[in-house]
Amino acid sequence: MSARARRFRFWLVFLLAMALAGAAAAGVYRMRRVQAGGGLPVAPVRHGDFLVVVRCRGELTAAHSVQIVAPVVPNLRIVWTAPAGVPVNAGDAVVRFDPSSAQQQLAEKQAGLEPLLSNSRRTRRGRYLIRGRLAPPSCRGAEAG
Numbered sequence: 001m002s003a004r005a006r007r008f009r010f011w012l013v014f015l016l017a018m019a020l021a022g023a024a025a026a027g028v029y030r031m032r033r034v035q036a037g038g039g040l041p042v043a044p045v046r047h048g049d050f051l052v053v054v055r056c057r058g059e060l061t062a063a064h065s066v067q068i069v070a071p072v073v074p075n076l077r078i079v080w081t082a083p084a085g086v087p088v089n090a091g092d093a094v095v096r097f098d099p100s101s102a103q104q105q106l107a108e109k110q111a112g113l114e115p116l117l118s119n120s121r122r123t124r125r126g127r128y129l130i131r132g133r134l135a136p137p138s139c140r141g142a143e144a145g
Helices: 003-037 100-124
Strands: 078-081 095-097 128-130 133-135
Touching: none
Parallel strands: none
Antiparallel strands: 078 095, 128 133
16 A cells, blocks of 8 residues: 555544534434423513413422421411411411410419529528528528538
8 A cells, every 4th residue: 555545544534523423412412411401491570460371290499498497386376477478578477376385384484483582682681591591590601512
């Protein structure tokens, strides 16, 4: 084989390999572009009332949401909630709870506080605590040790 034929053959194989590599790259590019689209339906968006009914399964999430936490009261009962779909602003009532259980818990805590307050009043009147027991005013100078 002559040198000219070898050179021609080299360039022919080289160009064929480059064309094959280019075709493979174009195929990979197109396949990734199709996969990235995912085949999901899209539509232009505009501000206004939503007048289309969409029947499909899935989960809707809000663009802006705030977490609301209920008070820590046992046996909490909801007596009123804001109507669904109504926009609320900061400070608006969203849920109202039955106040009876909270009032009962407050009364129990106040009843438990009464003996402590009376004990505190006694110690202020002149009695002092020595080793956990009330001592008469005559032991005022005594040490607890």
